[in-house]
Amino acid sequence: MKYVTRLVLFTLALQLLAACAPDGQITKRDVGMVAGGAAGGVAGGAIGGNDPAGRVMGTIAGVIIGAAVGGYLGSLWDDYDRKQAAYALENSPDRRQTQWQNPNTNRQATITPERTYYEPNGTPCREFTQSIYIDGRKETGRGTACRQPDGTWRIMNNQ
Template identity: 45%
Template sequence: MKLVKGIAIGAVALSLAACDQSMYGGGGGISKQNVGTVGGAVAGGLAGSQIGGGSGRLWATGAGVLLGALLGSEIGKSLDRADHAYMGQTTYNALETGRSGQPVQWRNPDSGHYGTVTPQTAYQQGNLQCREYSQTVYIDGRSQQAYGTACRQPDGSWQIQN
């Protein structure tokens, strides 16, 4: 379960990072697949580091990095900038005003890719309002699912917690 949450962090981070068009601009040479690979590797490594203990934790971290890089690369390769923008905006809206358990759908009419974000009941964690959520992305008829938790920061933004 922690690995799936880690992958969710990568997916949401990628979707929100995609809003910064400079990452994908012409001169930078950074491809969405590279961003996906790096983001997935980081998220997978973080998730893997939460599993096991001692040398088992090291192996889990390594496996998380590899699995996260592979999944992140595939998602990054498949989703374009507009897909990420639709998914990022929908994630924000679902966390902000979505009804618990009610999926909020996004669709990119140009690529045909679509997905849902389903927020859960908000709760207090310390002085922050938090929500768990699930995301499902459909690419060429295949679905990818991820889960995570986000908490509203004092400035009003949502930050992924796990």
């Protein structure tokens, strides 16, 4: 049953990611949906107890709820936030926090590049920590972004 749960989570995550990225660009909303869905699925499976049917139903409910919440949190970042984050990834030294307040949403956010490394093909990548403040509550995540040939930064994974 453990493998069925993992297969369901993996399949739903791939479907969510593919459905949300028709142009090949994965957005914060997409990443939030997948991360939230995965976390919700794990939590739902644990809440489902020892009953196999309960675990499956809990996992499915957790994926749906987690994807909705994660997608919402990810969508809170608008274009202004993406530009600020890209500027920090491009220009800030490792372990130096960049903070801003979005004039459109009035939300505060920070990003801290933690470690810079280069792929074998020479592509620069940076591990980072990010935080946004929603209604006074701090939501924090970690991820990795790599610079694309066109100069933009693409999130490769997010936790």
